[in-house]
Amino acid sequence: MTTPNKPSVLVIGGTGGIGFAIAKFYADRGSKVVITGRDAERTAGVAKEVGGDTRGIALDVAEPERVEEALKSIEHIDYLALVAVERDYNSAREYDIARARRIVTMKLIGYTEVAHSLYPRMGAGASAVLFGGLASERPYPGSTSITTVNGAVSSLIRTLAVELAPVRFNAIHPGIISDSPAWRDKTDAIKNIEKRTPGGRLATTGDVVHSVDFLFTNRGVNGINLVIDGGWLLT
Ligand SMILES: NC(=O)c1ccc[n+]([C@@H]2O[C@H](COP(=O)([O-])OP(=O)(O)OC[C@H]3O[C@@H](n4cnc5c(N)ncnc54)[C@H](OP(=O)(O)O)[C@@H]3O)[C@@H](O)[C@H]2O)c1
Structure with a gap:
């Protein structure tokens, strides 16, 4: 079976940032795209902005018990991007259990x-890409929960x-995405931070979208963690 010509694409967390850019990339190429965000009206508005054959669904991945119901209108998906954060x-040192529970629930259980x-x-x-992040390798003040979940995403993809x-x-693990x-x-x-990368350049949203497309379409790649950081981790 070959890569679908016009794949149907679902972006969980497609109303902003990297998720929006992924949705737009495929909508511009004629794919049927579904984006999710937490608010139905806002998500429908952003779906219009994405353009093409795009629609929105309201979904909160921090409430996993409601995910199945929220996604029931989807008939078929070729490419799934899990981007929400x-x-x-x-x-x-100042541990907030409720906050920790929410992000762990979102990125791991959700x-x-x-x-x-x-x-x-x-x-x-079909192919799925989960988003972790470089905080797994490079903690910063206040990143305890993010470092934990991004590290766990690396293992989650293997079992999935x-x-x-x-x-x-x-999985994709972005460093700092400068734009x-x-x-x-x-x-x-x-x-x-750019000065501390080997090439004086951090990765951009376009670099990330390109990587997502590679992971979706290259059928030889499975269970890998791809760091997109302009080489920042080397320095
Ligand atoms: N930007 C970076 O430099 C960077 C660096 C490292 C890792 N990453 C990773 O890359 C991914 C994308 O980052 P980003 O910067 O593009 O994020 P962003 O601009 O903050 O967008 C986050 C998206 O997640 C959705 N969302 C938030 N909470 C949600 C929830 N509880 N349930 C469902 N959807 C929810 C938001 O939609 P609504 O607000 O409409 O609900 C939005 O569409 C994330 O997984 C992040 O951890 C990014």
């Missing part, structure tokens, strides 16, 4: 429940790739 500050719900509707050649085969599961909404206004910080 809530910005989180938590440290082991992501898994989405995969569990959808894999029977995923076609031959084995248990939900033939769907392929891979993403989370970072683009922090120009001084970006400049300082």
Whole structure:
């Protein structure tokens, strides 16, 4: 079976940042795209902005018990991107259990429940990409929960790739994505960190979308963790 010509694509967390860019990439190429965000009206509005054959679904991955119901209108998916995140500050010194529980639930139980719900509707050649992040390797003050879940995403894809085969599961671990909404206004910080990369350049949203497309389409790649950071980890 070959890679689908116009794959149907679902982006969990497609209303902003990297998820929006992934959705737009495939919508511009004629794919049927579904994006999710927490608020139905806002998500429908963003789906119009994405354009093409795109629609929105309201879904909160921090409430995994409701995921199956929220996704019931989806008939078939070729490519699944699990991108959703809530910005989180938590440290082991001032530990907030409720915040920790929420991010762990989102990225580990929520992501898994989405995969569990959808894999029977995923076609031959189907592929999923989960988003972790470089905080797993490079903790920073307040990253305790994010470091933990991003590290766990690295292992989660391995069990999903084995248990939900033939769907392929891979992960992307972005470093700082310099033009993403989370970072683009922090120009001084970006400049300082760019100096510490071998090429003087951090990765961009376009670099990440390109990598997602590679992981979706290259059928030889399964169960791998791909770091996209402009080589920042080397220095
Ligand atoms: N940007 C970076 O530099 C960077 C670095 C390392 C890792 N990453 C990883 O890359 C991914 C994308 O990051 P980003 O910066 O593009 O994120 P972002 O701009 O903050 O977008 C997050 C998306 O997740 C959705 N979302 C938030 N909470 C949700 C919930 N409880 N349930 C369902 N959806 C929810 C948001 O939609 P609504 O607000 O509409 O609900 C939005 O679409 C994340 O997994 C992040 O950990 C990014």
